[in-house]
Each structure stands twice: as structure tokens, then as C-alpha cells.
Amino acid sequence: MDSNATKPKRDRTKRNAKGERSTHGRVRGIVLWDNAVDTSVFYGRETGLAQLWQWIMAEGCRVVGLLGIGGIGKSTIAVKSALGMQAEFEIVMWRSLSNAPPLEELLSNLLKFLMPIQGEDPVIPATLDEKLILLMSICDRSDVC
Incomplete structure (x- = not known):
């Protein structure tokens, strides 16, 4: 049995400081990208992006690890995914752990x-x-x- 099956879904409805629903889907001002990689050239990873969206947005997963050898695009897919989801969050903060x-x-x-x-x-x-x-x-x- 999937341990997530009994967990309630996180309410991703955007709310203001008073708890009222937001009427727009844009990031409301707090974005910190540190030294995120450039994702302007990105292709062939749509399945991976869809899987990350599923885990984070649909299933409410709070931590996702991307593992693999250096140079296969872990940081790029992570940044591209976060850019695509940033409108769903009040705060977006990127921290590279290269030279951590x-x-x-x-x-x-x-x-x-x-x-x-x-x-x-x-x-x-x-x-x-x-x-x-x-x-x-x-x-x-x-x-x-």
C-alpha cells in the first residue's frame, strides 16, 4: 500500500497574508534564484518534467532528490521544473550545492x-x-x- 494514499493533499491555493484566496497565478514577489543554471537550451526531458510536476504539485511531495553522475542535466531539469512551477508558490528560492x-x-x-x-x-x-x-x-x- 502506498504510504501517501492516506495523506491529505496539500492545499496549493494561493492566499494573501489575511488567508484570502489570490486571484492571480503569478509569483507574488519573493524569488531568489542565486546562481541557477541557464535553461534557455532545453530539450528531450518532457517526461522528467512531467514526473516532477506530478510529484510536487499533484502529490504534494516536499522533497525530491535528483541523483546521477555529473553532467547529465540534474541541475538543468531542476531549474526548468522550478521555473515552470514558480507561479504556484509564494516563495521560490534556489540554492546550488556545487561547491557547497x-x-x-x-x-x-x-x-x-x-x-x-x-x-x-x-x-x-x-x-x-x-x-x-x-x-x-x-x-x-x-x-x-
């Missing part, structure tokens, strides 16, 4: 970006555990993650 920073630095950067959006004072916790707890708390109480 240490986990604590990555978490600090994520928190510096997300905390002001959530109306929180951007005081970053000192320990890795505290950073993870805060990030999970932000994700748990909002539809950001």
Missing part, C-alpha cells in the same frame, strides 16, 4: 532569507541543532517549505 558551503552556513543563509518574510527578528541561533529546529518550526507553521 558547510551545512551551518547554508542553514544560516536560509534562515536570514526566511525569517524576515515570516515577520521574525533575523537573529540566527548559534548551534546547528537550534538552526535546524528553527527552520523546521518555520516550515511547520507556514506553507513556505
